[in-house]
Structures are given as C-alpha cells and as structure tokens.
Amino acid sequence: MSKLSALTFTRNTGAKHTATVIFFHGSGANGEHMQEWVNLMTKNFKFPQIKVIYPTAPLQPYTPAGGQPSNVWFDRADINQSVAEKLDSVERMGVQVKELxxxxxxGGIPINRIIVGGFSMGGALSLYTGYRWERNLAGVFAFSSFLNNQSIVYQDLIKSSGIKLPPLLQIHGDNDDLVDLTWGRNTYNELKKYGVNGEFHVMPKLGHSINKRGMNIISDWIVNLLPDV
Structure with missing residues (x-):
C-alpha cells in the first residue's frame, strides 16, 4: 500500500487557521471529488478559522471490486455489517492517519481543535480514528457509514470504560441501497452503549449520498465545536 507521501490534500481556506477538519471520501473517489461534491451541496463549508483537508486514499486492491485496485482507505471482505474486519489493512491506514x-x-493546531469525518468508508475511517486511535479529537462525523458488528472499535471501548470520548454526529439516508440505514443505526447505538455521546439524523428520501440539509447540519455542528479563538 502507498505511504503517506502518496496521499494528496486539497485545502479550501487560507494559511491562517486555528482548527482543522479532515474530510475522508468514500471508496473509489478522491479528495478533489469530495471537495467538489461538498461545495456543490452547500456554500457553508468554508470557515475563516478552520482549514479543511480532503485527503485521497492510496490505490490498493479492494476485495468488493474483485480485487481490482481502487482508492480506498482499507480493504473489506464485503460491504456487509456481518463480515469480519480486515484488521491488518485498517491498522496500516491508521498509521498514516495518525501521521496526518x-x-x-x-503545525500548531491543538489535538482538541481537530475534527475528522467522512462519507461512507471515509466515515468508517473517522470512527476508527476518533474512537480507537486519537480519542482527544474535538469531534467525529460520519455520513452514510457503518462499523462491522464485532468491530475492534467496540472491543477497545469496552476496555476503556469511563474515558472522555469525542462527540459524534451521524447522518444517514433512509433510502440508502448500499449501506442500509439499520447498519448506521446499529453502529450509533453500539457506540452510544460504550460511552460515545452524539446525535443521529435520518435524511428522508436520500440514497447513498450526501445532501444539502445534511451538510448544513455538519457545518453548524463544526462551528459549534470549533469556534473562532
């Protein structure tokens, strides 16, 4: 798998900032596409005090695509909540995310002034990041995302009972034909059971996609967590 130097970043704010949002794209996409998609949905995702980074996942074999190379954050046995995680793949990406x-x-941004979030697989990566690798972040958001039923994230949270965890914002369309709404709800409920506080929003008539309403909810949530200082 490609190293950190192969990841690219697109920033939509100037150099002066006091906080950072890292927005991970879904499988098969790239950071530039994610940024364009967000900008198409809302004009509210630009913040004077916040730098937004849109990384691009490395090209690597992806089992659900028949093993063909794809820009994905980690490999999966299948897009299904009941399968086991490919932990070696997940942990390799964890090293790169922690480096980012x-x-x-x-560069001077406190860890508690950084939010991670993403769409689909990018949201799942954000859940691994905020509840397994970097628990001092300001927050985590996930749009149309899920964790596997027996995720290592849940196992780790059981062992870490009582510690403070980043707040979570999850959004999911009720017409998602790739990541079923129940998978998103199950993930949210499991995380809540292990001490994660947050909110879950259902988008009516939305498939496997972001939308304007959902992105505006995320934007307002970010501003609340990362006010200008």
Whole structure:
C-alpha cells in the first residue's frame, strides 16, 4: 500500500487557521471529488478559522471490486455489517492517519481543535480514528457509514470504560441501497452503549449520498465545536 507521501490534500481556506477538519471520501473517489461534491451541496463549508483537508486514499486492491485496485482507505471482505474486519489493512491506514493528524499538531493546531469525518468508508475511517486511535479529537462525523458488528472499535471501548470520548454526529439516508440505514443505526447505538455521546439524523428520501440539509447540519455542528479563538 502507498505511504503517506502518496496521499494528496486539497485545502479550501487560507494559511491562517486555528482548527482543522479532515474530510475522508468514500471508496473509489478522491479528495478533489469530495471537495467538489461538498461545495456543490452547500456554500457553508468554508470557515475563516478552520482549514479543511480532503485527503485521497492510496490505490490498493479492494476485495468488493474483485480485487481490482481502487482508492480506498482499507480493504473489506464485503460491504456487509456481518463480515469480519480486515484488521491488518485498517491498522496500516491508521498509521498514516495518525501521521496526518500529527502534522497538523506539529503545525500548531491543538489535538482538541481537530475534527475528522467522512462519507461512507471515509466515515468508517473517522470512527476508527476518533474512537480507537486519537480519542482527544474535538469531534467525529460520519455520513452514510457503518462499523462491522464485532468491530475492534467496540472491543477497545469496552476496555476503556469511563474515558472522555469525542462527540459524534451521524447522518444517514433512509433510502440508502448500499449501506442500509439499520447498519448506521446499529453502529450509533453500539457506540452510544460504550460511552460515545452524539446525535443521529435520518435524511428522508436520500440514497447513498450526501445532501444539502445534511451538510448544513455538519457545518453548524463544526462551528459549534470549533469556534473562532
């Protein structure tokens, strides 16, 4: 799998900022596409005090695509909540994500002024990040995302009972034909059971996609967590 240097980033704010949002795209896409999609849905996702980073996942074999190379954050046995995680693949990406966050911290952004979030697989990566690798983040958001039923995230949270965790915002369409709404709800309820506080919003008549209403909810949530200082 490609190393961190192969990841690219697109920033939509100037150099002066006091906080960072990292927005991970879904499987098969890229950071530039994610940024264009967000900008198409809402004009409210640009913040004077916040730098938004849209990374691109490395090209690697993806089992649900017949093993063909795809820009994905990690491999999966199948797009199904009941299968086991491919933990080696997930953990390799974890190293790169932690390096990306560290680069922001080294640049002067406190860890508690960084939010991670994403769409579909990118949202799942954000859940791994905020509830397994970097629990001092300001928040986590996930749009049309899920974790596997026996996820290592849940197992880790059981062992870490009582610690403070980043707040969660989850959004899901009720007409999602790729990631069933019940998978998103199950994920949210499991995380809540293990101490994660947050909110879950259902988007009526929305398939496997982001929408204007959902992105505006995320934008307002971000501003609330990362006010100008």
């Amino acid at each position: 966050i560290k680069s922001e911290v080294d």
